[in-house]
Amino acid sequence: MSLTPDSFADLGLSETLLKTLIEIGYETPSPIQAQCIPVLLEGHDLIGMAQTGTGKTAAFALPLMEQIDVKLMKPQALILTPTRELAIQVAEALQTYAKNLPGFHVLPIYGGQSYTIQLKQLSRGAHVIVGTPGRVMDHLERKTLNLDNLKTMVLDEADEMLRMGFIDDVEWILERTPEQHQTALFSATMPEQIRRVAQKYLVNPREIKIKSATATVAAIRQVYWQVSGMHKLDALTRILEVEEDFDAAIIFVRTKTATVELADKLNARGYAAAALNGDLNQQMRERVIEQLKSGALDIVIATDVAARGIDVPRVSHVVNYDIPYDTEAYVHRIGRTGRAGRTGNAILFVAPREIRMLRTIERATRSPIAPLTLPSRADVTNKRVADFKGKVAEVLNAEGLDFFANIVSQIAEEQNVGAEEVAAALAMMAQEGKPLQIAGEDPRPAPSFDRDSRPRPGSFGERDDRKPRFDRGDKPGFENRGERPRREERPARSAPSGDMVRYRIDVGRDHGAQVKDIVGAIANEAGIESRFIGRIALYDESSTVELPAGMPGEASNALKRTRVRGVPINLRPDEGRQDGGTERKFDGERSFKKKSFDR
Ligand code: AMP
Numbered sequence: 001m002s003l004t005p006d007s008f009a010d011l012g013l014s015e016t017l018l019k020t021l022i023e024i025g026y027e028t029p030s031p032i033q034a035q036c037i038p039v040l041l042e043g044h045d046l047i048g049m050a051q052t053g054t055g056k057t058a059a060f061a062l063p064l065m066e067q068i069d070v071k072l073m074k075p076q077a078l079i080l081t082p083t084r085e086l087a088i089q090v091a092e093a094l095q096t097y098a099k100n101l102p103g104f105h106v107l108p109i110y111g112g113q114s115y116t117i118q119l120k121q122l123s124r125g126a127h128v129i130v131g132t133p134g135r136v137m138d139h140l141e142r143k144t145l146n147l148d149n150l151k152t153m154v155l156d157e158a159d160e161m162l163r164m165g166f167i168d169d170v171e172w173i174l175e176r177t178p179e180q181h182q183t184a185l186f187s188a189t190m191p192e193q194i195r196r197v198a199q200k201y202l203v204n205p206r207e208i209k210i211k212s213a214t215a216t217v218a219a220i221r222q223v224y225w226q227v228s229g230m231h232k233l234d235a236l237t238r239i240l241e242v243e244e245d246f247d248a249a250i251i252f253v254r255t256k257t258a259t260v261e262l263a264d265k266l267n268a269r270g271y272a273a274a275a276l277n278g279d280l281n282q283q284m285r286e287r288v289i290e291q292l293k294s295g296a297l298d299i300v301i302a303t304d305v306a307a308r309g310i311d312v313p314r315v316s317h318v319v320n321y322d323i324p325y326d327t328e329a330y331v332h333r334i335g336r337t338g339r340a341g342r343t344g345n346a347i348l349f350v351a352p353r354e355i356r357m358l359r360t361i362e363r364a365t366r367s368p369i370a371p372l373t374l375p376s377r378a379d380v381t382n383k384r385v386a387d388f389k390g391k392v393a394e395v396l397n398a399e400g401l402d403f404f405a406n407i408v409s410q411i412a413e414e415q416n417v418g419a420e421e422v423a424a425a426l427a428m429m430a431q432e433g434k435p436l437q438i439a440g441e442d443p444r445p446a447p448s449f450d451r452d453s454r455p456r457p458g459s460f461g462e463r464d465d466r467k468p469r470f471d472r473g474d475k476p477g478f479e480n481r482g483e484r485p486r487r488e489e490r491p492a493r494s495a496p497s498g499d500m501v502r503y504r505i506d507v508g509r510d511h512g513a514q515v516k517d518i519v520g521a522i523a524n525e526a527g528i529e530s531r532f533i534g535r536i537a538l539y540d541e542s543s544t545v546e547l548p549a550g551m552p553g554e555a556s557n558a559l560k561r562t563r564v565r566g567v568p569i570n571l572r573p574d575e576g577r578q579d580g581g582t583e584r585k586f587d588g589e590r591s592f593k594k595k596s597f598d599r
Helices: 015-023 031-041 056-066 084-097 115-124 133-141 158-163 167-175 192-201 232-242 256-268 282-294 327-334 352-365 377-396 401-415 419-430 515-526 553-561 589-597
Strands: 046-049 077-080 106-109 128-131 152-155 182-187 206-209 220-226 248-252 273-276 299-302 315-320 344-350 500-505 536-538 543-548
Touching (some): 015 084, 031 056, 031 206, 046 056, 056 152, 077 133, 077 167, 084 106, 084 128, 115 133, 128 133, 167 192, 220 352, 232 256, 232 315, 232 344, 232 377, 256 273, 344 352, 515 536, 515 543
Parallel strands (some): 106 128, 273 299
Antiparallel strands (some): 500 543, 536 543
């Protein structure tokens, strides 16, 4: 079984990192980690075919950290990522793994951030640099980044870098790295150009691919909820409350810590829940499973390993609270329901950046997973009322009701009210602490995923994209620098509104520039969402691009220094056409997708 056969201790990692992994609750390596870590520790170059959600960050980060000499305050590893939000995420992951490595320093550098800050940080020194290609290139040219001590180079999401038009920049950087270093390339797909880069710059690489074995999952209803607008815990309890045939559930999370935390939170909300993880000895484990069987527990929150082989027929639901690392794990997880000839239900929570994994699972299981609409407050209320009525109806048939009927009559008479009012008062008493109505707002519906959607440059998350950005005191389309951008699938495009200004840039068809290169560079370097980028006209030696009026100085400065195809674009307001090239209209997402993202 490819379900993470090894423990981290078998992979050759140092005691310090092993201790950290225990502390942060990682129980077993994911398949990509189990395969990549030993190979990287042995010093081989590596091609890893893996997507977000597989645990690929730790797969390259942990071995890379073993190589770092903390006493030498020089960049010893460089990780290139397609977007700045990924750069930040990867840097944060490294910082977490470095919690027991005093003095370890990782620095994210990306377009859009002030040079002054970056120069200060670079001069202070860092062991690992995580950056977007454009900005890394810039610092290499300015000699503010020196790679003489480089031991490891990682290309993360190489196919995304290709799609965003950064592959020349990546090669430019690879040309300037010292001869002797290890290179790891991670990519979800392996287009020809990425293969070519790998052949040119990697030395005898080992290739690791997590196979997605196909499997049938017949009697199970499969749905997914796209995480957005509401906390996962709130969504979970809403869903569980209204699921028709709910009896018992196994909820899968990634870490031991998460099993305990979620069990505590569900208990606090009145569920009979317990954690099942690798810290429990065999006896304790069996006890939890027995309790689930007998009905003393309704919910078990488990890690993959701890839940292996559980066979409890009353498990009506499996919830993938954290997405599994691969399709085999998914199939194994959902196989915990639908047992003994019953139908089962599998609910998958998918963060926007994990959409690719969802599609991989659908392909491997050959069954579509339908989107789940989160129950509204009214749905929950209706269900609670129906349950309440059901309970009352049961009691109406119970023996000994006469005694209470007599009391009700007495109260009605004494209070001079009808029996209905007395019943209402009693119902209220009975529901004390268990309200039939839930407070708060309904979340707005999540933007649904385009079947074929992929992350696009400059699409940053967790904001309400339907509201014009000016509401927030920002300029339309420009990233708010105070916020941490996070990646998210972009909702359907709305046309740019407001005034647009046409700019000219010094790069055109003769430089080999394409629309996608320009969109990628502007989106990434200036933090302008691609839907706010208007028409782009390509001429021979220059191009024009329309951007929202009122560009903040910082973004405009960043764009002056941005390069496309290695040429500084020197963005400035356009003063009329200069050469006789034909105009190519870039009309936002549709042509972006067609022209730029065809594989
Ligand atoms: P990635 O695919 O690298 O983006 O990782 C996805 C998520 O899985 C991150 O939140 C990691 O912290 C988590 N993760 C990675 N490896 C493990 C592991 N072995 N055990 C538990 N969680 C993990």
